[in-house]
Amino acid sequence: MVGDYCPISGDNxxxxxxxxxxxxxxxxxxxxxxxxVLRKSKTKPNGKKPPAEEKKQYLEAEFTKVRVVDFDxxxxxxxPREIDLNEWLASNTTTFFNLxxxxxxxxxxxxxxDTCQAMTACNTIYYWxxxxxxxxxxxxxxxxxxxxxxxxxxxxxxDIFPTKYGKEFPNAFEALIKKICRYLFHVLxxxxxxxxxxxxxxxxxxxxxxxxxxFIVFVREFNLVDPKETCIMDDLSEILCAPxxxxxxxxxxxxxxxxxxxxxxxxxx
Numbered sequence: 001m002v003g004d005y006c007p008i009s010g011d012n013x014x015x016x017x018x019x020x021x022x023x024x025x026x027x028x029x030x031x032x033x034x035x036x037v038l039r040k041s042k043t044k045p046n047g048k049k050p051p052a053e054e055k056k057q058y059l060e061a062e063f064t065k066v067r068v069v070d071f072d073x074x075x076x077x078x079x080p081r082e083i084d085l086n087e088w089l090a091s092n093t094t095t096f097f098n099l100x101x102x103x104x105x106x107x108x109x110x111x112x113x114d115t116c117q118a119m120t121a122c123n124t125i126y127y128w129x130x131x132x133x134x135x136x137x138x139x140x141x142x143x144x145x146x147x148x149x150x151x152x153x154x155x156x157x158x159d160i161f162p163t164k165y166g167k168e169f170p171n172a173f174e175a176l177i178k179k180i181c182r183y184l185f186h187v188l189x190x191x192x193x194x195x196x197x198x199x200x201x202x203x204x205x206x207x208x209x210x211x212x213x214x215f216i217v218f219v220r221e222f223n224l225v226d227p228k229e230t231c232i233m234d235d236l237s238e239i240l241c242a243p244x245x246x247x248x249x250x251x252x253x254x255x256x257x258x259x260x261x262x263x264x265x266x267x268x269x
Contacts, residue, residue, distance in 0.1 A: 056236075057196050057197065057200075058192045058196045058205075058236060059235060059236060059239065063200065064239045064240060066209060067206055067209055067210045067213075068206045068207055069210055073214050073217045074217055074221075076214065076218075077092070077214075077218040077222075078221065086169040086173055086174075089174070089222065089224075090155075090173075090177075093155070093177055093180055093181065094155050096181075096211075096214075096215055096218070097148075097151050097180070097184065099211055100184050100187055100211065100215075101148055103204070103207065103208055104144060104187055104191060106199070107191070107195045107199060108141070110195055110198045111140050111141050111190075111194070113139040113141060115194075116139055116140030116141065116190075116194055117139055118137060118139065119138065119139070119142075119144075119190060120140070120190065120193060120194065121186065121189030121190050121192070121193040121194075121232060122193055123232070125137070126186050126190075128142075128146050140190055140194065143186070144190070147183040147184070147186070150183070151180050151183065154176060160173070160176060178224050178225065181215075181219050181224045181225050182225050182226075184215070185215070185219070185225055185229065185230060188211070188212050188215060189233050191208060192208070192212070192236065196208075209240055212236070212240060213240040213241050216230070216240070217241055220241075
């Protein structure tokens with residue numbers, strides 16, 4: 001049985017107006033969608049505009065030239081003859097821990113949960129991992145407190161940093177040193193990135209520059225921090241760790257005839 005044919009109710013004029021209305025609406029929606037795509041194409045893949053790169057004040061020549069020492073830091077970090085490597089690493093790491101802790105304390109009142117809601121340096125956010133490996137995002141002062149508390153616990157542990165004669169360092173000592181140095185680098189990077197203005201206001205940029213350069217030269221000498229970790233500060237490292245230019249030679253005096261006694265002169269050292 002063939003069913004009855006039932007035409008759509010309404011005249012042709014109404015149908016035409018409905019099609020025109022739908023057609024106009026469809027065109028508008030298409031144009032809006034295209035515009036949205038074009039706007040996104042000018043931004044990052046996630047649709048967010050890339051943040052404007054902040055000016056790095058610590059790279060300006062008037063600040064990078066300020067140091068508290070003017071000799072080659074390489075001479076300070078090279079392992080002396082007849083000194084045990086672990087002893088040298090322990091001594092230097094403990095010193096860096098104390099100096100970086102002291103440097104941070106000078107601006108700690110400006111590093112708060114409100115001003116530094118995350119532990120940042122350049123475009124990097126550092127997360128804290130507890131003993132169970134749980135990842136935690138914390139404020140910068142919390143992160144620094146975790147770092148300093150952990151390092152303080154390690155360097156005062158006689159089984160890890162032995163101070164008594166004849167006591168051996170643990171087998172995993174170098175791995176612990178690398179872990180400590182990585183954390184200390186995070187603190188130094190944050191000081192430059194977030195608190196360099198306060199450091200300049202306190203006239204301590206020379207101390208921070210020298211401390212950073214000394215630390216970088218040390219960790220490079222013994223491969224203690226992965227270059228992928230420190231690359232965010234490479235622009236500063238290359239400036240501060242560059243060897244000092246040789247001093248200009250003193251002008252030579254006119255040649256004069258040697259005195260009779262000059263042939264027998266002995267230089268005392």
